[in-house]
Amino acid sequence: MTIQMSLPAVIEPWAVAELMRARPEIRLIDVRTPAEFESVHIPGSYNVPLDTLPEHRRDIGAAVSGPAILVCRSGSRARQAETVLREAGMEHLHVLAGGISAWEAAGLEVHRGRQKWGLERQVRGVAGTLVVAGALGGLLLWAPLGLLAAGVGAGLAYSALTDTCGMAILLSKLPYNRDASCDIREIVDRLQTGDSR
Numbered sequence: 001m002t003i004q005m006s007l008p009a010v011i012e013p014w015a016v017a018e019l020m021r022a023r024p025e026i027r028l029i030d031v032r033t034p035a036e037f038e039s040v041h042i043p044g045s046y047n048v049p050l051d052t053l054p055e056h057r058r059d060i061g062a063a064v065s066g067p068a069i070l071v072c073r074s075g076s077r078a079r080q081a082e083t084v085l086r087e088a089g090m091e092h093l094h095v096l097a098g099g100i101s102a103w104e105a106a107g108l109e110v111h112r113g114r115q116k117w118g119l120e121r122q123v124r125g126v127a128g129t130l131v132v133a134g135a136l137g138g139l140l141l142w143a144p145l146g147l148l149a150a151g152v153g154a155g156l157a158y159s160a161l162t163d164t165c166g167m168a169i170l171l172s173k174l175p176y177n178r179d180a181s182c183d184i185r186e187i188v189d190r191l192q193t194g195d196s197r
Contacts, residue, residue: 007067010097013106016069020044025066027191030100031081032072033172034182038113042071042103044196047182050077050084051172056184057088063192067092073118074099076163119177123167127152 011019019026028045030037037047048060050072068085070078070093078095085093096103104110117125131149138146159165171177190196 007094010095012097013103017108027064027068029068030071031077033119033177035116035177036118039116040110040112043111046187046191048187050081052184053081053084057084059188061088061090063188069094069096071096072099073120074101119168122171
């Protein structure tokens with residue numbers, strides 16, 4: 001029988017590291033893309049990409065009986081995952097404060113694989129490039145190209161207001177972000193047994 005203890009909704013990296021040592025039933029669920037997870041992740045964490053959660057949230061809820069700490073790059077996607085999993089009835093959900101960025105900054109152990117740009121960095125790169133191309137194109141080539149910069153700016157403002165990102169969703173579908181894979185059935189089975197490999 002698992003004894004539930006009260007944990008804060010957002011947990012600092014050092015506290016998560018202590019909890020993982022003291023409470024092996026705690027699950028770290030990393031909701032970044034498989035490519036991001038492959039680049040760097042916390043040992044003992046399970047990769048369940050955010051875009052797979054809606055379809056598999058009930059299976060994940062059934063597989064995880066104790067507390068789960070959600071991890072992403074900075075915390076934004078983890079909060080989105082928390083909402084999805086709460087709708088499936090999971091109660092003991094917590095978010096790693098500052099995500100894996102804060103974990104690394106605290107000097108805590110990570111596993112590194114093949115390095116790739118994270119999804120948030122890709123969004124900044126694509127959005128910045130589109131804004132510059134639209135602004136310069138509008139000034140130098142054809143005035144309506146300036147609307148491209150305005151459209152990207154509006155999309156970013158909407159993204160900030162809704163805490164969602166359409167560009168991130170689109171970029172996560174690209175082969176660059178899909179060459180690493182995640183077998184969700186295997187992950188659900190491993191979540192249930194506690195096999196973090």
